[in-house]
Amino acid sequence: xxxxxxxxxxxxxxxxxxxxxxxxxxxxxxxxxxxxxxxxxxxxxxxxxxxxxxxxxxxxxxxxxxxxxxxxxxxxxxxxxxxxxxxxxxxxxxxxxxxxxxxxxxxxxxxxxxxxxxxxxxxxxxxxxxxxxxxxxxxxxxxxxxxxxxxxxxxxxxxxxxxxxxxxxxxxxxxxxxxxxxxxxxxxxxxxxxxxxxxxxxxxxxxxxxxxxxxxxxxxxxxxxxxxxxxxxxxxxxxxxxxxxxxxxxxxxxxxxxxxx
Amino acid sequence: xxxxxxxxxxxxxxxxxxxxxxxxxxxxxxxxxxxxxxxxxxxxxxxxxxxxxxxxxxxxxxxxxxxxxxxxxxxxxxxxxxxxxxxxxxxxxxxxxxxxxxxxxxxxxxxxxxxxxxxxxxxxxxxxxxxxxxxxxxxxxxxxxxxxxxxxxxxxxxxxxxxxxxxxxxxxxxxxxxxxxxxxxxxxxxxxxxxxxxxxxxxxxxxxxxxxxxxxxxxxxxxxxxxxxxxxxxxxxxxxxxxxxxxxxxxxxxxxxxxxx
Numbered sequence: 001x002x003x004x005x006x007x008x009x010x011x012x013x014x015x016x017x018x019x020x021x022x023x024x025x026x027x028x029x030x031x032x033x034x035x036x037x038x039x040x041x042x043x044x045x046x047x048x049x050x051x052x053x054x055x056x057x058x059x060x061x062x063x064x065x066x067x068x069x070x071x072x073x074x075x076x077x078x079x080x081x082x083x084x085x086x087x088x089x090x091x092x093x094x095x096x097x098x099x100x101x102x103x104x105x106x107x108x109x110x111x112x113x114x115x116x117x118x119x120x121x122x123x124x125x126x127x128x129x130x131x132x133x134x135x136x137x138x139x140x141x142x143x144x145x146x147x148x149x150x151x152x153x154x155x156x157x158x159x160x161x162x163x164x165x166x167x168x169x170x171x172x173x174x175x176x177x178x179x180x181x182x183x184x185x186x187x188x189x190x191x192x193x194x195x196x197x198x199x200x201x202x203x204x205x206x207x208x209x210x211x212x213x214x215x216x217x218x219x220x221x222x223x224x225x226x227x228x229x230x231x232x233x234x235x236x237x238x239x240x241x242x243x244x245x246x247x248x249x250x251x252x253x254x255x256x257x258x259x260x261x
Numbered sequence: 262x263x264x265x266x267x268x269x270x271x272x273x274x275x276x277x278x279x280x281x282x283x284x285x286x287x288x289x290x291x292x293x294x295x296x297x298x299x300x301x302x303x304x305x306x307x308x309x310x311x312x313x314x315x316x317x318x319x320x321x322x323x324x325x326x327x328x329x330x331x332x333x334x335x336x337x338x339x340x341x342x343x344x345x346x347x348x349x350x351x352x353x354x355x356x357x358x359x360x361x362x363x364x365x366x367x368x369x370x371x372x373x374x375x376x377x378x379x380x381x382x383x384x385x386x387x388x389x390x391x392x393x394x395x396x397x398x399x400x401x402x403x404x405x406x407x408x409x410x411x412x413x414x415x416x417x418x419x420x421x422x423x424x425x426x427x428x429x430x431x432x433x434x435x436x437x438x439x440x441x442x443x444x445x446x447x448x449x450x451x452x453x454x455x456x457x458x459x460x461x462x463x464x465x466x467x468x469x470x471x472x473x474x475x476x477x478x479x480x481x482x483x484x485x486x487x488x489x490x491x492x493x494x495x496x497x498x499x500x501x502x503x504x505x506x507x508x509x510x511x512x513x514x515x516x517x518x519x520x521x522x
């Protein structure tokens with residue numbers, strides 16, 4: 001009896017990433033140094049922070065000028081007005097303003113705290129406060145990295161760019177996929193049979209989010225310095241050329257939890 | 262350079278579970294048949310459904326008598342009044358009643374659709390509709406299984422009982438931990454330093470939920486018949502004797518998303 005198993009590998013000694021770096025090339029080289037072979041149908045999960053760095057999405061807070069609206073929200077939230085200004089620029093709608101949290105629908109359509117902007121794991125420069133914005137179009141970032149990895153290795157992999165999110169109703173954060181390439185973000189059981197032939201009606205698994213959570217187990221959030229994980233041996237991922245994180249987004253009309261609070 | 266890696270193993274040929282079965286014994290025997298050695302600090306993730314079955318938490322719908330309240334809610338939701346009756350018995354508070362969803366705070370404190378009651382992967386009996394209720398006290402179920410696995414193997418493992426949940430704001434379901442034993446469900450970075458010495462202020466990772474998601478990748482939801490996964494090689498889990506899923510629950514006062522909808 002041979003059990004099904006998957007392997008989740010965190011790449012050690014990943015170099016610090018700076019604006020303009022070719023992330024795909026760094027990933028391929030670091031995998032080689034780790035003696036990890038990149039194969040067809042591997043999933044490569046990449047922390048949002050290094051994608052933002054490579055794409056030059058770092059902002060010095062001192063160079064931001066706050067608008068009237070930012071000043072107003074800063075007063076309510078107790079946060080820095082320049083940080084609020086950054087969050088507003090990255091948001092399409094403000095959903096909640098309170099001393100505890102500023103929650104927005106960001107320009108990518110993600111409902112999240114502070115539009116995903118934070119300052120962890122960013123190299124400080126002369127005491128400047130530097131914040132990272134999310135990649136402008138994470139699907140496109142993932143697609144470019146996937147294409148370049150194919151050019152370098154001739155392997156068809158799946159790419160997930162992940163970030164850490166708070167959820168309603170549960171304490172603690174988990175990892176979400178914010179951009180993907182080469183895989184369907186869902187694995188849909190609706191219409192399939194269960195063990196006893198009963199047709200499943202609701203189950204549609206957000207497999208990209210589960211893969212992001214899986215990668216986080218080896219990546220960590222602090223001083224681990226492991227921004228990339230490779231997941232091997234997956235049987236239940238549908239690899240496909242056209243894929244978008246948009247499929248994980250849900251309109252408020254469709255959201256079963258609407259009007260619940 | 263040796264990369265960090267974890268292995269996620271789905272146990273094949275897991276027998277069908279019935280009321281009164283000793284789940285720990287079945288897990289140990291099935292692992293042996295799969296030639297998987299159970300070791301200290303393995304995490305064993307178990308699908309809620311087989312725990313419910315072993316604990317006799319299956320209900321024939323025909324034997325349920327609906328109350329007035331269940332009739333009333335059945336009219337709004339369009340669901341079977343006897344199923345509604347079961348959901349009400351398993352709930353402390355009703356949060357939303359609509360044709361799309363019945364969302365409750367269940368008797369365990371979980372905010373979820375239909376109090377976690379469903380009918381997938383349950384052996385049918387003479388055309389009867391049979392539903393599984395969640396284990397009455399999933400932490401206690403996990404604790405008993407952990408103790409029995411220790412008796413059989415002398416190994417200290419972590420146990421997670423998992424179930425599938427819909428989330429607000431995102432399409433698709435992911436796996437959550439609903440009961441645990443032997444591990445801290447959170448990995449807290451608050452007060453720790455990042456790569457560059459900045460002190461993290463918010464990050465507190467719901468590692469038990471991430472482990473549940475990881476297990477789901479090999480378990481599946483349909484006819485796979487893999488209700489147990491073993492995760493090996495974890496470095497970032499805090500193993501401890503006293504642990505409870507209560508730590509992942511959050512009061513509505515503390516919930517950053519309160520009043521958002």
